[in-house]
Amino acid sequence: MTFKGIDFFNLDDELSKEEKLIRQAVRDYLAKEIEPLVAEAFHAEKPLNFTAIASQMGELGMLGAFLPQEYECPGANYVEFGLICQEVERVDSALRSFVAVTSGLVMYPIWRFGSEEQKKKYLPRLSRGEIIGCYGLTEPNHGSDPVSMETTAQKDGREWILNGTKTWITEADIADIAVVFARDTSDDKVKGFILERGTKGFTQSNIDRKGSMRAGGVGELGLVNCRVPEENRLPEAQGIKAPFMCLNQARYGISWGALGAAMDCYETALTYARERKQFGRYLASCQLVQQKLVDMFMDISKGQLVSYRVGRLLDAGQGSHVQISFAKKNNVLTARRCARTARDMLGANGISLDYSPIRHMANIESVFTYEGTNDIHTLILGGHITGHPAFA
Template sequence: MPATTSDVLNLDGLLSAAELELRDTVRRFVQDSIKPHISDWYESAHFPLDIVQQMGALGLLGMHLTGYGCPGRSSVEYGLAAMELEAGDSGLRTFVSVQGSLAMSSIHKWGSEEQKTRFLPEMAAGRLIGCFGLTEPTAGSDPSSMATTARRDGDGGWILAGSKRWIGLASVADIAIIWAMTEDGVRGFIVPTDAPGFTATPIESKLSMRASIQCDILLEDVRLPDAALLPGARGLRGPFACLNEARYGIIWGAMGAARDSYEVALAYSLDRLQFDKPLAAYQITQLKLVNMLLEIQKGTLLAIHTGRMKDAGVLEPVQISLGKLNNVREALDVCREARSILGGNGITLDYSPLRHANNLESVRTYEGTDEVHTLILGSHITGIPAFR
């Protein structure tokens, strides 16, 4: 199949018929159910809860997990879905990531058989929403210093105390995966959000990720039975394994935001007349468009290669760091450059690039900042950890 105007490398040729079909299905969903409304959702800081079960029906929740009602799709298919969702908005892709890559993955990787059977089918269908509580007000990039504690009570259960910050979905979630320090190190717990002492408060006045929900969580002596403990997770390996699932999805998602911004800028430049000819006829505009296209093609190729490695079971965490660091950084530059082609019109919600750029400021920070991923790569290539 010949390459399209914007797929110069014919990257579609690297995808199977089934992968293309899945991508196109999600693309239609985004076109029909997200793009017509996203400007209003973003402006009003509204997350559309009614879209959750629609996503479940499409098999987008926990889609890379197998069994327990989960779709069992490949890593590449999950990545393609993430790319299309973020072409709509980072906030909607983030919901799928928090639900599937973080909350559901925690239970799937580390939960008991009873926990998996009880929670995963309902979460895959979108009838039960989960969140993932790791970050704290004073412990973002350094989770080993978390202050939230879980101690044994006299009845053999647990008492959780502490706080979490920037926790996606917490105020609308039914359960929270909370990571806490115990006498035996970091452990994970499934916490019902209606438990006495659990309070989730949405963070207001955000300039980014406005069509999604992030919260502060306060845990005031929340009592849990022993059955709430995730038995397989011990130490930071537990949450980090889930974070790497989310970071992997970002490698793809960021390219969706970049592609949408590029396509909007390209269409605008072909239609907008200045000095009696289209913006696209000027050399400077073509330079901007070409530079954007180069990074999108390279970043998408990186995502596909990373996905193939993940499906082969050979993907390493440092490779995920490389992909997340590169693709988010380049996507943010693409969105800003696309906004420049739109001129003053580009600062309105009539066009997507600045909204995408604002969102990517959050994506650049969560699941590991640029600085953290740089240090991970620096340690890998020099053999010298420089975190402290």
């Protein structure tokens, strides 16, 4: 099935030639190299070969797209990054997780908070997909409340001793480097560190038996008296604001990615309704079926306007974290409704992995939860409109 997408408000007219070209290049690459592999990877819970995928994505300029060419990154804009995320999550959420984590949670903090030496050492290799990174913030006891993180960092001469556990970390087991946040025992401030695979006291493990994101890897990072040299500390990461700034980059990518999953569900359901006959007529001619398709179509079209506008604001240096929360919350809810509606419209076939909605439906439950749960984004928006923060 050739993907067409939705463009009810002619947003393509607002895209530059370069933005359309990167979208098409990513779409063609995924159709040829990745789409045939995803359903089986999800079924077997055998993650895709992200080591090979990373280098392929690097060649296409998909990693760290919005970071400057000064560090051998693509130097694209936020709308292009969004379009990349849309295309990869249309295929599978685990792919978008990899792109958004690499770009927004690994490369961005190194670029924004790192030293010049760190930028030159890591960013070009991450952009080319030569190495893979992960992001260590979430802990077993602290997901939505990273302010209470228990992982500690104690200064010892020219080294830092890190202790703690990070969990639900995308590509934890295969990452070559990890950007990890820990609380400094001397001043109680959250600081960032770059840990390299093989560092003594640093362990990386996989979490299996997942009902979601089965085509990608998720795992844990263990830190037991792990010694990290001072030159691997992110010098400008001082306080909890730093990891939150990183999360905003990835949350923006999610807002586009969720629409990709929603569009795939919509198009699958539309195609099915046009081809499937019941009671002597095509499902597409039935009023209830049309109602469901129209609801999906409208939700997706509205979500596109939201993400596009936020992208242009970010490119102009005007986007806010509240606007990103709006986009993430709205568009993930859209994807959740579309996945469930499409699965329902396919009837018994809807639970078959021969069709994508059941896979998207499972994956979106993770997206609904991570990088700010739906409730957390509700409180961010609620605090903004009332002036009364509701966080404890």
